[in-house]
Amino acid sequence: MPNRLAHETSPYLLQHADNPVDWWPWAAEAFEEARRRGVPVLLSVGYSSCHWCHVMAHESFEDRATADYLNAHFVSVKVDREERPDVDAVYMEAVQAATGHGGWPMTVFLTPDAEPFYFGTYFPPEPRHGMPSFRQVLEGVAQAWQERRGEVDEVAGKIVRDLAGREISYGGDGAPGEQELAQALLGLTREYDAQRGGFGGAPKFPPSMVIEFLLRHHARTGAEGALQMAQDTCERMARGGIYDQLGGGFARYSVDRDWVVPHFEKMLYDNALLCRVYAHLWRSTGSGLARRVALETADFLVRELRTPEGGFASALDADSDDGTGRHVEGAYYVWTPQQLRDVLGDDADLAAQYFGVTDEGTFEHGSSVLQLPQSEGVFDADKVGDIKERLLAARAGRPAPGRDDKVVAAWNGLAVAALAETGAYFDRPDLVEAALAAADLLVRVHLDEHGRLTRTSKDGRAGANAGVLEDYGDVAEGFLALASVTGEGVWLDFAGLLLDHVLTRFADPESGALYDTAADAERLIRRPQDPTDNAAPSGWTAAAGALLSYAAHTGSEPHRTAAERALGVVKALGPRVPRFVGWGLAVAEARLDGPREVAVVGPDLADPAARTLHRTALLGTAPGAVVAYGTPDSDEFPLLADRPLSGGAPTAYVCRNFTCDAPTTDPERLRHALTAD
Template sequence: MSKFTNRLSKESSPYLLQHAHNPVDWYPWGEEALNRARTENKPILVSIGYAACHWCHVMEKESFEDEATASFMNEHFINIKIDREERPDLDHIYMDAVQTMTGSGGWPLNAFLTPSGKPFYGGTYFPPRPVVNRPSWKDVLTGVNNAFREKRQAIEDQAENLTQHLLRSNEFGLEKITTLNIDPDTTFTREKAALMYTNIMKTADQEEGGFGRAPKFPQTFTIQFLLHHYYYTKKEDALKQACLSLDKMILGGIYDQLGGGFARYATDIAWLVPHFEKMLYDNALLVIVLSEAFQLTHNPLYERAIRQTLSFTEREMLSPEYGFYSALDADSEGEEGRYYVWDKQAIDAILGEEAALFCAFYDVREGGNWEHKNILNIKMPPEEFAAQHHLTLKDLWQRMDKCRGVLMQHRNRRIRPLLDDKQLLGWNALMNHAYCKAAGALGEDHYRQVAIRNMDFLLGRFQLPDGAFHHTYKDGVAKYPAFLDDYSYLIQALLQLQEVTGDVGYLYRAKTLTTYVLDNFSEPDTGFFYFTPTGQADIIVRKKEVYDGAVPSGNAVMAMNLYCLGIIFDVPGWRERSVQICALLQQTVSRYPGSFGVWATLIQGLTYTIPEIAIIGGNFAMLREDVLRRFIPIHVLQSAPSEPSNQDFPMLGQKPYSSGTAIYLCRNYACQLPVNEVDALVQLMGNV
């Protein structure tokens, strides 16, 4: 066994710490490892994953803990471990490279690089022994080592070609626009919005909800587009598909029926079997779209899911400083889902005479509904089940909630899944946005207060003296420069927090951050934004991400931010830039709206116009609460006790005096006559 030094024990990432006792000579990403690769002229193995990743755990146990495998890795490679959540910039680069080479991607991601950091080979999970269509990890290591020694020039050529491909991929999907004076009224047409809807519905599963086949992800951006499309067009099928998708998820096994909160995705088409990890961002995005669905439908099932999910978030994901942790692992006691599944006999013993009703409602069977265990899920709509059992819906939920509380007490005695307790700026901002949306939709002041305290934490712990922000925070230490997603989501959260509080201080912070993004992330030729800031030296390519992944496209969110802040502060150049980059992508978005859901939603909003709402004077706060409970797609909202004396906010200024509360509906500052009731505002909006 060769000597090795595993350098991960001093890292803060739970994922890296999981590998700190491997017999692999692991480095974190940094100059020490990169310099050694150049000095010793060795290939680099970059292995990327995250703490809640099931197959990352599997490969660690099978290969990285194996001394013979580790010895070969140590002798022939410079081995680097990366937490994809700490360094999404590196993950994007090497994931794109592996997907280009193999046609697929995922985690763990294992990429082989030249000593200069350019990728030339890679894949995802490799087993310890060959299986059908998948070589063993040892075979891969041997093959890469031999090729690097014997076919070096071919390796270098492959790496250079792949790097050039990564650079060219930044231009994917962009149209050539010959003028910067783009008129949104003629550029964004209702025909294009209808085409986006048609293309989305081609992938819709109209029986089980969602889009496409298994595995099924929530695809909240697509659901949000459909909710907005229904508002604009009154197409019932749009609303039906959006609600079917949400209903099936809430009633399915992807939703934690005992503790609240959603798993990352379902492995089957019926949402029964989740990949049991719970991610902060998924729950934030689902609360956001559930809040809009509740505003639109007033379905109590959505309110219930919002409240339970945020209760889970505060119970298990909230730090004493009011930062949100990143994730809960899928595994406990070395087994995926063990913490969440049940034997019928155990439930019978715990619940006694209530067990029969509970088991019938939550699909608990002898022998189990998944791998001899039971994943709690609801097969029959609760209203139908209650009627069959001669109960009111209220009585049914009361009895089930009592049972849930008893079973939660027992579940809490189990060994819990690992908590990934690092706090990421962007994911926290998404959850802040979710709390704001829930506060507005449900009229719940507690959610507003959590959002305020969380924003205080983000602004206090992540910001540097020069105005820049860090990306991640743990144990009192913030590190790594923030990325585009971090800034764009934070600006969006500040805009939302201003809506639910009326505090213009959040708008000034959003404006300052937007200026910072424009100065440090802009791609001048197109108006888009790079993922990484100017001057970052440890990446081979500055990526420009425009599509939605598991989280929204930072570029799409910045386009929305620029439009809204351009209205609020009357900065025409910001609005024009937003419209320009939407126009550059419109053709691609129309063809592939499922991959560009946030863009599709913004372009649809520009098509049907984005309203500007100002509430001034009198009972402005009470009327603001009423407006926030209504479903209004993309909009700009400001409220104030009286017209401000300064000229920073043209939406609030230069309005005729009113002794009561005046609500103005405007477009490009051209306002209709004010009304003093929210119902009248809604009627005005319907007539536009």
């Protein structure tokens, strides 16, 4: 018989709806039940595409004896971290403080007042590698609760007090300047892996936001070292196993330093960010590889993650059926020489050479992850194209990884920005249409009549959880990119609506610091607050970027001031930990450059000369430049006010702080005006 999770919209929670564990979703009623029964709460946090979450579920939560013990001694609460990043953040902070590490599944034991007192991540069904079994943990916690309750309450109280004292010291005195950005670049240079690209050792994650900073820094200053790090990292990732050489799109991270063996889950946020990164790299360099990867990644997003309602699903699982009934990580993506022969016949040897498939294998059990170890120029392009098509068709016949169809507002905002810009750069109106459809879904389903966002939806139905700061920042970013690409000012208006909430509900009026949850959101044991970028821009830096762009579009001093105050923490952190504030550093580059405001006016939006100027403006590399496109004095964009045609011809104006250079009708002069000074 299904448990309470059967009524939820989260695919992750629904995966546990048939567990014998009497799960509760995160709700006040669960804690009231624990108080009524006088038992502690087991909080288990994970997400749909998490490999070890599935392992622990199979080993423990599907086991009747374990479930019976849990049901007798605990109230069990299951949380999807992607639906409730605030809950995840608060308790992950406690886990990391107590154990020195974190991860998922996250296992936390709480009092009925939601105060944590014992922590862990994955626990095996039997003692293993120095770890106790999950049953041993449960019995130990239950015994401590029954026999040493005073000690448990004392520990929980101390943890909550310690967390309360961790509120971020604002740190910075104003936004970062030239000195801080130069120090950040120096720090990145020290951590750069010159042999393999990327930063640090294994596991190695795609440094999307750092690359955006490096591209902007090069555009503004001409620093060739910054561009070289960005180029080399992008090439190594694109040629490695972390990139899907057949179907496009990136896996979550590489388990090795060489980008060979990925953790195979594919996340929407990674692919949206990387699609935009490669499009921006092409914009800066004209790289054919960057163009190919940007377009293939965009096509992957539309083909494999788009939902029937027009939004984008959260993720594809790492695991899938290997054809024998076993659920195996990477089974969908890897190949043996024999599998190549089965599909390609006499062309198998060429494919093995091209993709680096060996008899020994680069993954497990003699299988290989497809890479591009050699220059593609030595192979016949038509032949390789035919081989790719045949392998992709054969792979489509394999059992596919599961898809988490939950639509997350923030990640869809990132996808809107990436698809809108990629479509505009490469004359792919279908990609712009996909961005418009996703933005429309966000407005129709996620945005209420007061301009407040809902975090998630599924099957066109809004979830119950309020949007957090990253939702407001990333969706506003997507709407602003869409406004620049389409010339439709309504997207600027929607961005302004969201950013007004940032100013009134997420920002500290005294310091300008930002919180991850709104002032009127559900109260947890601590109000989460984190300015550091992780897999995606933090809510803090995402909001700072959107605030700055909106101010450039409108001339709004409150929005620019809020952006600059938010960047104070980047001034403090950038020189010390640049890898973890990459988007904040990118926003700081835009601020130092202006950012530039570009108004393109034409007799109508379809005019060919006006469209050429518009595309030229979008392809400008000036950091964070905003573009308004329309007819003279259109009320769609403030930047278009008092911007007449020059001699009756379509005209472009490049401005800073609404002070403009001489207008031009020449695309080449406009291009020069949007490069470094």
